[in-house]
Amino acid sequence: MAIGKKKSDNPPQTISEPEIWSFITTRSTNSCFLCITLFAVFIRLAVALHPYSGANTPPMFGDYEAQRHWMEITINLPPEDWYRNTTANDLKYWGLDYPPLTAYQSYFHGILLRFFDPASVALSDSRGYESYIGKLLMRWTVLMSDLMIFFPAVLYFVTVYYSWNPDGKKSSKAWHTLMILLNPCLILIDHGHFQYNCISLGLTTAAVAAILSNRDLVGSMLFCLALNHKQMSAYYAPAFFAYLLGKCLRRQRPVVEVLKLGLVVFGTFALVWCPYLNSVDAFLEVLSRLAPFERGIYEDYVANFWCTTSVAVKWKRLFTTQSLKLLSLVATVSTCLPSMIQLVWSPTKHGFLHGLLNCSFSFYLFSFQVHEKSILLPLLPASFLAVEEPFVFQWFIHSALLSMFPLLRRDNLVVPYAALYGLFVLLYYAPGVRKDAGVSSSIPFILKLFASACSLVIHIVYITVTPPEKYPFLFEAVIMSLCFSQFVLILIYINLKQWAPSKISSEADTKKKRL
């Protein structure tokens, strides 16, 4: 809001900073996007020079080996055997536990790898395969997926967002694109740690853009694809469901509209699950792989509700897994509910974006078996809101980075972590683009300053000090509680924001009237 005001009453008066970027921002969306894309690709390539997770650490290695193993499995075995424990496919060794679209993606990437470096995907023999060219090829498959899915999706989103959003200034468009594309967490996980989040997040972005431009059917199809790439995309499902339902209810024939959407969803799912639909057993086999309940309600030190409160309440001892499942379900649904009700009640685009953030955040904080990396899911809608809520977005990035710090340190990614952290701050405060004006003395600002100071101290302590022997995970626990408290604050704030949209829209209306 403060930003919007600042922008409107600040015409470029002097030859000063604001025109620095004019040579890029005043160009067409596509040329502007080209420049940002090149920069984003360059940064990704540079991050990709660094080690991946589990490099040189037999016997299990890490996510890199998991992805490589899936390529090996999918190109050497028939689809029926991909999710089944066989002699050639030991599910205990990085068994495929993502939905079929991931398997297909592994299949195509596997073909590429087999073409250039057959040894890297040889059945069974290639376990723990690590080589210069192998690493490069794997890195390039991620970059390719990013370029082919995430980047176009972001272009689509930005185009749609700025054709709809009345507040959207052309100059902030470039900045907004940059914020989405150069999300340090996403780059570090995909191109450093090694995963393919760009695919599911890209599909989600495209789905959001499609729905914002009222192509609901296309949007739901894209979202189903995202769901079928990573089941974690379900974090967004309540928001999609509630918003689309709310929209349908406002149409002339709500039942037909809902049926149409349902048909698209079922159709997409049927298409993706085609090889596993010949028998119930095959279907259930795959399904059981996707829900690893045996891994417990939390792992490591993830900054969510269950893990943080486990310092005081020993959830795992007090309850059985079965009741914990139920408990986490109830907690997740009840925290999503306000946001969903708002979306059904008044399905606005503004509310939809907030709802996406709220629901995914609730899932991160309260659902069963959450991983540190899942913070990427709420981060995506937060970056959609970067122009509307710059302060929250920036705060969120800071705390999310901190929450991933222990993980990235294990991967030897401290240097790119620091570099991308710095780069993010620089890009956020790019001269002449935007500033956190208006909040420089308020309580949230002081709070954020305090959090940043804590974060800086804990970063340094975590790197330099060895924890006491009695509490080897002391610092992880501190990081976790620090992040959790900030996450809760952000969640509450965004929920309140979602429920108070009328203020902004009415303000916009009065502005229009005044004009």
Place this chain on the structure above:
Amino acid sequence: MTKPPTNSGGVWWPALAASAVKLLLIPAYHSTDFEVHRHWLALTHSLPLSRWYSDTTSQWTLDYPPFFAYFEKFLSIFAARVDPTITDLHRGLDYASSSVILFQRFSVVLSDLVLVYSAYRLTRSKNFMALERFLISALVIWAPGLFIVDHMHFQYNGFLLGILLLSISYLEEGRDLIGGFIFAVLLCFKHLFAVAAPVYFVYLFRHYCKGGLLKGFGRLVLMGSAVVAVFAAAYGPFWYYGQIQEVLQRMFPFGRGLCHAYWAPNFWVFYIMLDKTLGFLFTRLGFSIKAPTASFTGGLVGDSSPFSVLPTITPLMTFITVLLAISPCLIKAWRNPQPRMISRWVSYAYTCGFLFGWHVHEKASLHFVIPLALTSLKSVEDARHYFFLSIVSCYSLFPLLFEAQEYPIKVVLLLLHVVVMLYGFSARFPGTSAMRDAAVKGGDNKSETHAFRIGWLGKSYLIGLVLVEVWGQFLHHIIFGDALPFLPLMIISIYCALGMLYSWIWQLTQIVLSN
């Protein structure tokens, strides 16, 4: 709300962003120059000064002037604290642990501060628009050539060029004494910069030592003693230990050939090609031509000439050619020494040294590309010339990074540079609107009226560049297989030499026609 615009705003931001990117590039490929500098750290740390230039522990003997040795000595103080193995003369040989990589890469990033400061000094004048200031500092600090040579291949060119630019900035301000002093310091860091010494001498003699016989002579003495003091500080200790002979032998090694292992794209490429062609033709016509026994890259051994038809080239001949090529500029500087021309003259001198010098390294093109960035926004012709020159220079550095991992990085880096230049120069020289402005002002500056365009000749040259690259990377292997492995590099040399020749002629005409 908004901060008052500061002069440094355009410099600190690109500098910090560049540093973040440089950190990301830490694990990139580094050449043997990395070990060279590592060895010099060990050499200066563990041996007394009297043995620095006579030690032969490693083949990478110290061959830079004393100030650079002092610089390494200074760095080694910290290096020894970081990891004592780095500065161990024997155990440190070919040491490449993460500590030494981090240390050396950081030392390059930090020493680049000199470059940043000089860019700040050069652009802080009120005459620059914010956009110009930003673009120039971006062109200097984000020069892709520096990224390739310093932050991947590994050298300290940013630091050295920073000193050169600092000297130029003082000369432009009219502070000749300190400008000359800094140039003398630079010569004691790297003697290759001496190519511009005649220009400095003539300029300072005519510009600084003026104002009557007495005053002029006084100033000449003053300047002379400053320079002598610098050289005494550098070479004095070695003279004291009776090492001068060794120092000079190391700094000027005889027995190097006309060309470096990979031919720098300069005039001699054409000479060699002409010789080859003539030799081929004469053999066809029935003349018996003795195939040359020596190579162009090897030294002068006995009487054998690397040329089959054309007369052999000696170091003295290249020296005279360089002086002849510089002479128009010297005459200009003699007749009318003006501070605003100094960066052009210095760049021109380095261009001549590059085109006609003995045993020129392709990296030497940075010596004139970086200073020319300062004048690249003076007129639309300057911009167009710089656009081509920097592309050619950066492309000619491509063979330095020959491994697959860095391939996409260097390509994207160059593309990003091209796009930023294209957008930046077109924003600075928009053409029609500027024409209107000029008409209002009275149209005193003719060059303002043209828009920045590449032109058909330029476009075809750039397309040719792409074809050369495609040939070298793909087509050559398809058509010739492993035969003629030197051909792609030779084509790059010849093609880039054309561009360099264009730049030389353009600069020459600019200097001759200037008033």
